[in-house]
Amino acid sequence: MKIYTKTGDKGETSLIYGSRVPKDHPRVEAYGTLDEANAAIGTAVSLFTAENDAFKESLQRVQALLFHAGAELATPAEKEVQWKLKPKHTNDIEAEIDRWTSELPLLKQFILPGGCPSAAALHQARTIVRRSERLIVSMAEGNRNDEVLRFINRLSDYLFVAARYAILLHETEEVLLVPDI
Amino acid sequence: MKIYTKTGDKGETSLIYGSRVPKDHPRVEAYGTLDEANAAIGTAVSLFTAENDAFKESLQRVQALLFHAGAELATPAEKEVQWKLKPKHTNDIEAEIDRWTSELPLLKQFILPGGCPSAAALHQARTIVRRSERLIVSMAEGNRNDEVLRFINRLSDYLFVAARYAILLHETEEVLLVPDI
């Protein structure tokens, strides 16, 4: 089977289980944006140059979990989800946040997004995850999945702390916001 | 003429041939997002470090074609398009997909977006092209251009295969998705 099937050339596509929807359907917007966030995390991994396999593996596990979130959003409300996102998954990233935070200086102000290239990419991923969160929120009430929303909310905090941790690992500097008032 | 004309300071701008529209007009959303996809391809080109001029030139040709797609979307329905996107253009990128695919291992699963920095940027470009596709689909029926839609649909597959090919050229590794079930 060729990668290009041409079946979407007129603007329609398929959800899991096959129902046809326009490509600007709220579900497609939501999982399409998770795909975009996933790609940004991939960029962060690709730019990560410090010796720390556990950090990379943590990010790649999150990438896999985004496929769970995507599968859930691509499955019509009445059908069974095969790659289910579980409370355990959110708990795992919370534990990671706690571990990293315990090694970082306490923060009471905003920082300028950036740092080393990998940290900068994590900030970009963070903001794209937040964009996808807004799109999930705007899906009709009955279609929204609470566990996905909880996971995605926590994920942007995970990525914020991951960006700070990448700066620590690359021995670069955190720049605090100084408002120009 | 200065680059900043200040004529858009109140939120309006011009299409080709001069008609004034608000900046959140569906056409502006669509070609503005193609501009964003174009910039992401530019990032991929800038991060490409393997010796392969043909690959870079293929991406830069696609960048030029995105200006055709943009011009078409920036032209009111009743006016003549000067930089027309032609069936030949879509056929050309299909041929490129086929050429690259023939050199790549057969794929029957999802991969984690990422790889070398250039491949990761191509995945980001892929997802932004898909976002622009959703915006073109949501333009009013009569304004949608079928050839642009066909080109943009194919372009995201081209970018997927380009990402895999960049990984091959940079001798990095493809990571398959392992769902956590």
Add this chain to the structure above:
Amino acid sequence: MKIYTKTGDKGETSLIYGSRVPKDHPRVEAYGTLDEANAAIGTAVSLFTAENDAFKESLQRVQALLFHAGAELATPAEKEVQWKLKPKHTNDIEAEIDRWTSELPLLKQFILPGGCPSAAALHQARTIVRRSERLIVSMAEGNRNDEVLRFINRLSDYLFVAARYAILLHETEEVLLVPDI
């Protein structure tokens, strides 16, 4: 206080002064997208390798000013804005555009977004700033802040010229668009 407060797990969040709104509220869309643009500028700074502290500082000042713009959009219309964006701020970036332009070759055509990695990231930032501009424009009339809109409009021109200037500083090449007609 932990970074994750869990108060947003059901899809609501707070503006400045505390009013609760859904996360897909137009104000949240607008300042969330400025955050995304800010992160893209952070990437450009992180990828900038030429010796030129003034250039980096100019970009980081703009990052700080984006927090002003964000604070303004996150403040309900009837309340006082604490980090006010002032006409002086827009004038400052206009002056920077003029300074950089005077050192650059005159341009009468489109260029392919890209160049060195830093310039490419500036082009991405440029297009995301323009996306945020569209979102600000789509906010209800009475809520739109004219000075923010003026600043954001100028900012995308600043980033275009910054991208060209980064190419100059990194001694890479500008590629002009050659339409394929």
